[in-house]
Amino acid sequence: MELASVLFRIVSAILLVGSVRVIVRLYSLLVATPERQRSKLWKQGIRGPPPSILVGNLLQMGKTESEDLNTARDGKQAITHGCCSHVLPFLDKWRQQYGPTFVFSMGNIQVLHMSHPDAVKEMSAYTSFDMGRPFYQKQGLHPLYGEGILHANGAVWAHQRKVMAPEFYMDKVKGMMKLMAESAVSVVNEWNRAIESAGGVADIKIDDYLRNFSGEVISKACFGSNCKEIISKLRALQEIACKKVALQGIPGLRSIPTKSNREMWRLEKEIHTLILKEVKRKGGADSDKNILQMIIEGAKNSDLSQDEIDNFVVDNCKNICFPAYENGAVPAIWTLMLLALYPEWQDKVRAEVHEICNGQSPSSGLLNKMKTLTMVIYESLRLYPLGCMLTREAVRDTKFGGIDVPKGVSIWVMLMALYEDPNIWGADVHEFNPGRFGNGINGACKVPHVYVPFGTGPRSCLGQHFAMAELKILLSLLLSNFTFSLSPNYRHSPVMNLIIEPEFGVDLLVRKV
């Protein structure tokens, strides 16, 4: 009896200490740390919308977002190109209220928003590991990206970058152009068939065709063959994961077995198995060196266990395949929408492609000569930027933009706001005018260093040569075969799904040239 009572007391004491620890930890996570971070910024004169306890400004963010989207869903929205006020309206509102630098909260995450040109300059020169990718993004998108290059930080990131960067140098990309052209020809053939069966004019929702194209290209470049299942599961995972990123400031949410979390975990497991199958099947073959083999070699040359090697390979394949799939297709989708809307620019690019290629398949030398196409792509990436902001987190206390940024605070440098600033681009800032890039980026605006479609500094886009070659090959082949105009089915509604995408896709009327 006495023993039982002693045991009871011990267990009660342990439970009490455990509960106190949990409470102290939760208090620090949810209240004390965010308060301390905010007060350090407030002392430096940085203001922002007042946060509510636990949720911060999440409710305001959700409210302004859905109000704005409803207007688009009614089909009343005309085609205007100012994305800023449409995709992130709450930031637009706060910018007007507090200026270019302010702080807001997503749950327990404090975000320092900056939208002045110097912040971009400073980002390009910032090489210390004291800033890295935000932890909340890594958490929210963990099933999609794991510990791969996109969200890794410090020495782990540096090793991954060193392994993979050489695969995307221009001389390697040149070797991939043939497979890019072959996949683009498949799209041309499919659209030719659609036009014939529609009797001369096909009304095509172009999104899936272009995603299949970019998926096929990266799949062949990475695995040596078209692994459609991996790509389609990554897409399904993205659709669930991107809805959850902003909620990462509410601790514990990602571990609750909700329907969507279970679906994410299932997809993550399946993708893991499929990639490891490819590793077994082709990764060992020396004959055709592909990106996968470089990643495997990089993993083996480091001090990792077999499980860690598997994770390194799987995560980094996902980190290459997913951006290449999404980022390869979405700029092409927006560019074709714009060319359909502005036939005079469509004619100019087509004439240039005819003159330069003269029936030949586009090679790297020919692509370099396509100046008008480059101008059109740049203008399209200005109006519909993939990377609408550069995001970082202070891994340690650091100084950025003249501000002492406490450890744990996220920094958003809002490129999109800078791309829509009339003081930088002139009064026609919201118009599609590729001519502004006639003398390159340096001649396009008053502060050219703000235009960084592929990011800037050590963490700039790994695949930028790959992306530009792929875009130019696809667009030049499509334009030399077809003419485009907007379908009456098209509804203009850019939305933020990690990157800015057309909510209802892009419908074009396509005819043979």
Ligand code: HEM
């Ligand atoms: C037009 C298409 C593309 C655009 C506009 C674009 C843009 C960007 C931007 C803005 C960043 C973040 C830079 C920063 O934070 O400073 C980025 C990072 C990255 N991109 Fe791209 N991207 C494109 C295509 C691609 C493709 C095709 C691939 C893969 C083949 C790729 C792979 C990556 C990777 C791995 C990173 C992370 C680099 C790191 O953290 O070290 N991107 N990209």
